[in-house]
Amino acid sequence: MPPLNRNGPTSSRKGKKVGAGYNYRPAGGGSWLNPGYLVGGVVLVLLALILIKIAVSGSPSPASSTAARPAPAALVRSVTTIPPATLDAAGVPSNITLPVATPAKTPLLKAGGKPEVLYVGAEYCPYCASERWAMVVALSRFGTFSNLGIVTSSATDVYPNTHTFTFYGSTYTSKYLTFVPVETYTNQPVPGGGYTTLQTPTAQQDSIVSQYDTSNYIPYLSSSSNGSIPFIDIAGRYLVAGASAANLPPALAGLDWTQIASQVRQPSTTIGSDVLGIANALTASICNSTGQQPASVCSSPVIVKAEQSLK
Amino acid sequence: MKHVLEWRYLQFALAFIGLGLGIYLTVAHYVSPALLVCSNSGLVNCARVTTSPQSVVLGIPVAVLGLLYFLGMLFLTHPRSLGSWRLYPWRYAYAVAGIIFVLYLVYTELFVIGSICMYCTAVHVDTFLLFALIVTAARPELPVRQTKKEMASYKAGRKRRQGRKSWK
Structure with missing residues (x-):
C-alpha cells in the first residue's frame, strides 16, 4: 500500500471527491449537522418541554386513580x-x-x-x-x-x-x-x-x-x-x-x-x-x-x- | 483543528459514571424501589417513575437499556477507541440515538408520569454531556486514498527501488 499522505490533502484536491477515495473534511462545517446546531437544538427541545409543562399546568400533575x-x-x-x-x-x-x-x-x-x-x-x-x-x-x-x-x-x-x-x-x-x-x-x-x-x-x-x-x-x-x-x-x-x-x-x-x-x-x-x-x-x-x-x-x-x- | 484525542478521559469518565448510575437503577428495579435514596412524594418521586408502566419499553426495563447503553459507550469512548476513524460514525450515531431516547424519557416523566426521578435525571444529564462532547469533538483523521495516477507513480517508484536493492 502506498504511504498515507500524512500532511493532509493537497490544496488542489481539498474539499473535492477524488476517484473512489475518501476526502478529509474538518469537523463542523456549514451544514445542518453543525455540532453547535445539534447541541443547541437539543437544549431548545428540553427547554420547550419544561416551559410547556409549566405553562400548561404550573406543576406536573399526575394521572388520577380510578374510583371504585x-x-x-x-x-x-x-x-x-x-x-x-x-x-x-x-x-x-x-x-x-x-x-x-x-x-x-x-x-x-x-x-x-x-x-x-x-x-x-x-x-x-x-x-x-x-x-x-x-x-x-x-x-x-x-x-x-x-x-x-x-x-x-x-x-x-x-x-x-x-x-x-x-x-x-x-x-x-x-x-x-x-x-x-x-x-x-x-x-x-x-x-x-x-x-x-x-x-x-x-x-x-x-x-x-x-x-x-x-x-x-x-x-x-x-x-x-x-x-x-x-x-x-x-x-x-x-x-x-x-x-x-x-x-x-x-x-x-x-x-x-x-x-x-x-x-x-x-x-x-x-x-x-x-x-x-x-x-x-x-x-x-x-x-x-x-x-x-x-x-x-x-x-x-x-x-x-x-x-x-x-x- | 482540535486534536481528536482531546477530552478523551472526560468522555470515558462520563460513560463510567453513567454505567454506575445504570447499575444502581437496574438493581433498584429488580430488588425494590425502596433502595433508591430519593423522595417518594411530590414532584420528585423516584419510586413512582421507576415503577411506572413507562419504565419498561418493549418488555425491557429502561434501567437495563441504560446500563447496556453505557456499556457500549464505555467501549466507544475508551481512549484507544477515540483515535479510530472507523468508530467515529458509530460513536456519533450512538450519542445521537441516546439523546433522542433521553428526550422521549423526559417527555414521559413530565407529561405522562407527572414526576421526575433524581437518578434518571442524572443519567439524562450525563447522556447529554456525552452527546455534546462527542458531536463537537474533531473527527479523527481519515486516511487519504491516492488517485490512480499517484498509485501508478508509486508502483513505478517501488519497482525502481526494488531493482536497486537487487543489484546490491
Whole structure:
C-alpha cells in the first residue's frame, strides 16, 4: 500500500471527491449537522418541554386513580372459576412468601361459628392491589363473592394505578369460613396528604393488627414495617403481611382488569404463576383452618404439599 | 483543528459514571424501589417513575437499556477507541440515538408520569454531556486514498527501488 499522505490533502484536491477515495473534511462545517446546531437544538427541545409543562399546568400533575365501581360480571367470573387443573399446574412457586404460622397457643379467630379470614388493607395500597387478585381466586374455592368492585391503586404511590378489585361493599358467603374485609382508605387523596377514610376497623380488629402485624409474629417484617398492609389473619392460625410475591406488583403495571384476568388464567405467565401460586398458598392455610373442607379443594396434591410447607 | 484525542478521559469518565448510575437503577428495579435514596412524594418521586408502566419499553426495563447503553459507550469512548476513524460514525450515531431516547424519557416523566426521578435525571444529564462532547469533538483523521495516477507513480517508484536493492 502506498504511504498515507500524512500532511493532509493537497490544496488542489481539498474539499473535492477524488476517484473512489475518501476526502478529509474538518469537523463542523456549514451544514445542518453543525455540532453547535445539534447541541443547541437539543437544549431548545428540553427547554420547550419544561416551559410547556409549566405553562400548561404550573406543576406536573399526575394521572388520577380510578374510583371504585362495580366489577363486570364477566371479569368476576373469569377470576372465580379457574379450573382446578390450572391451579394445580401453577403449584406454589419458590418466589412466593408463604403465610406464617402463629404459635400453637394463639387464640383462633372465629365468627359465626366458622373460622374467620380477616383482611385489612386500603384501596390506595399497591401491594394490596396485587394481593387481592390471589385472594379472590383463593376464597372463591370456599365460597362465593357478590358485589365485588374494581378500583385502581393510588396514582401517586409506587406501582401507580394498579388495576384490582376492592372488597369494600362486597359480600362473601361460604359454609366453611367467614371473610371479613376492611378497606381502611380509598384511593382518593385529600389535601395535606393521606386518603379519604373508607372503613374503620373495630377495636378487636385494631387489637389483632397491633399484636400480630408485627415482626414478633411475622419474621420477614422489619420493626419499621409493623402494621404493614395488606394484612391477612387466617383464623388466627396463619398470618400474611405485605405482598406475597415481590415481582407481582410490577408485573401488573400498565395492564387493565381484563388483561390481568386473562393472564391470571395462564400459569406460564408471571402474573398467572404468582397469582395462582399465592392463591394456592392461601388455600392451603385456609384448608388447615377449615378441617380440610371442602375435600374437593383440600385433597388436591398441590394443596396437600403446600400445607406441609407451611410452618 | 482540535486534536481528536482531546477530552478523551472526560468522555470515558462520563460513560463510567453513567454505567454506575445504570447499575444502581437496574438493581433498584429488580430488588425494590425502596433502595433508591430519593423522595417518594411530590414532584420528585423516584419510586413512582421507576415503577411506572413507562419504565419498561418493549418488555425491557429502561434501567437495563441504560446500563447496556453505557456499556457500549464505555467501549466507544475508551481512549484507544477515540483515535479510530472507523468508530467515529458509530460513536456519533450512538450519542445521537441516546439523546433522542433521553428526550422521549423526559417527555414521559413530565407529561405522562407527572414526576421526575433524581437518578434518571442524572443519567439524562450525563447522556447529554456525552452527546455534546462527542458531536463537537474533531473527527479523527481519515486516511487519504491516492488517485490512480499517484498509485501508478508509486508502483513505478517501488519497482525502481526494488531493482536497486537487487543489484546490491
